[in-house]
Amino acid sequence: MASGSKQTPDEPEASSSAPPLPSETAPPAPNPPTATPPSNLRSLDFETTATDLPTSLTKRTEAGTPEGQGGDEGPRRERTGARSSKDSLSSIERRRRMMGRVSLAILFLAAIAEGLYMGRPWEGDELKEKxxxxxxxxxSRWGRTKARFWDFFGVFSEPQWPELLPPPLPPPHQKPYTLLLSLEDLLVWSTWDRQHGWRTAKRPGVDYFLAYLSQFFEIVIFTTDPSYTAAPIVEKLDPYNMFVTYKLFREATRVVDGVAVKDLSYLNRPLEKVIILDAHPEHVKTQPQNAVIMKPWKGERGDKGLIAMIPFLESIGIYKPPDVRPILTAYGGKDIPVEYAKKEAELRAKHVVEWKEKHKHGAGLGGFTLSSLFGGTSNNTSPIPPTYLEQKRAEAQQLYKEEQAYIASHKDEFERLLEEDRKAMAREMSGSLWGALGKMTSAQEQQQAQGQTGAQAQAQAQGQLMPVQGKS
Structure with a gap:
């Protein structure tokens, strides 16, 4: 230590290596800065950087905005793994869903059971009903199931009644055979044009055909036309209801493959005694063995189709075969009038030969006459007697003439009865809706007729005749 310096007792001994103290006292050194925790609060003037954005939004920005979505759309919510309220069902909803599944299972099992039941074997009463x-x-089981299944829709394809005709009359009054006749293209032919509207023509010989054969057959008009169009035509064919026993229309047919078919099994008549004449084979395809298919008549003048069929049908009514179906089958596909004429000619020739053989040697003593006693010549030849068919035919023709004479002599009485029936029907219809509509239609027609008459009179007065429009 140098001699020039004094050492105070309170002052520690300075190290030789310590720097020399400054002449003036230095201010205390500031405390080192401490790290301030970041705050979530931001000031009003800040700039958002990538580090400040949430991680999900940063990843979305880096991946790019999906196509079709706006860039300034809010951040998506992160999945937390919590169950959504949509996936959780209440007890009522769970019970409802369970009941629906149980009901569907029961319905499925019931359908299977019903299908098995419908495939059961046929029963006697069921076959009779069908x-x-x-x-x-x-x-087959599948065939029976399908047939019973389609029976559920029979209301749209079956006739309206299970029996189309009432029970037959007692024997003295009921005709032994039933003859079914189609209407359009067989008895009549209808055409339409803009000038006249609908017009209907009767086939040549239809009046004689119906009147004559009504002696042998129960005649029934069976047509596929609806009743509101066919009934007025039938009334014109038989105005006095003397020859046509019953009338069946479209409502009595059965629909098979979209075609109206005349099913004779619903007729309530024995099929061995039923004949049906039709111009369309598709209408009688259920019982073709009972059908006679004729060429459709299209209004040709001088047609003789109906008249030519009379001898064949007449012979069935006279000879009364137990079953007509074998006879109709034998003539199937042939020209019945021509073939039957040949057959009748052969029977006539055979009858003549048998008669000549029987009377070939004369009548012996039976040939003795009063003229031969006085030297006159005796004629051993006698006219050939008619056959059984010819005898019955002559009787039927005579009965037809008498019947026509009776109708002609009582025509006024028949017309009076018809007029009374029309008036009674009009009185019954007057209080119904259809009667009111009919009155309204008649009033409108009268007003139109009066207006047209007035216009025509006015035109005639002016020297200009106006044509009056008629009903088509």
Whole structure:
């Protein structure tokens, strides 16, 4: 230590290596800065950087905005793994869903059971109700199931009544055979034009055909036309209801493959005694063995189709075969009038030969006459007697003439009765809706007729005749 310096007792001994103290006292050194925790609060003047954005939004920005979405759309919510309220069902909803599944299962099992039940074997009463036999009914389980299933829709395809005709009359009054006749293209032909509207022509010989054959057959008009169009035509054919026993229209047909078919099994008549004449084979395809298919008549003048069929049908009514179906089958596909004429000629020739053989040697003593006693010549030849068919035919023709004479002599009485029926029907219809509509239509027609008459009179007065428009 140098001699020039004094050492105070309170002052520690300075190290030789310590720097020399400054002459003036230095201010205290500031405390080192401490790290301030970041705050979530931002001031009003800040700039958002990538580091300040949430991680999900940063990833979305880096991946790019999906196509079709705006760039300034808010951030998506992150999945937290919590179950959504949509996935959680209440007890009522769970019970409802369970009941729906149980009901569907029961319905499915019931459908299977019903299908198995509908495939059961046929029963006698069921076949009778369906107009079928064991030979014609489906024999497989699938066929029986399908037939019974389509019966549910029978209301749209079956006739309106299970029996189309009432029960037959007692024997003295009921004709032994039933003759079904189509209407359009067989008895009549209808055409339409803009000048006259609908017009209907009667086939040549239709009046004689109906009147004469009504002695042998129960005549029934069976047509596929609806009743509101066919009934007025039938009334013109038989105005006094003397020859046509019954009338069946479209409502009595059966629909098969979209075609109206005349199913004779619904007729309530024995099929061995039923004959149907039609011009369209598709209408009688259920019982073709009972059908006679004739060429459609299209209004040709001088047609003799109906008249030519009379001898054949007449012979059936005279000879009364137990079953007409074998006879109709034998003539199937042939010209019946021509073939039957040949057959009748052969029977006539055979009858003549048998008669000549029987009277070839004369009548012996039976040939003795009063003229031969006085030297006159005796004629051993006698006219050939008619056949049984010819005798019955002559009787039927005579009966037809008497019937026509009776109708002609009582025509006024028949017309009076018809007029009374029309008036009674008009009185019954007057209080109904249809009667009111009919009155309204008649009033409108009268007003139109009066207006047209007035216009025509006015035109005639002016020297200009106006044509009056008629009803088409």
């Amino acid at each position: 107009k079928m036999t064991l030979e014609t009914a489906p024999s």
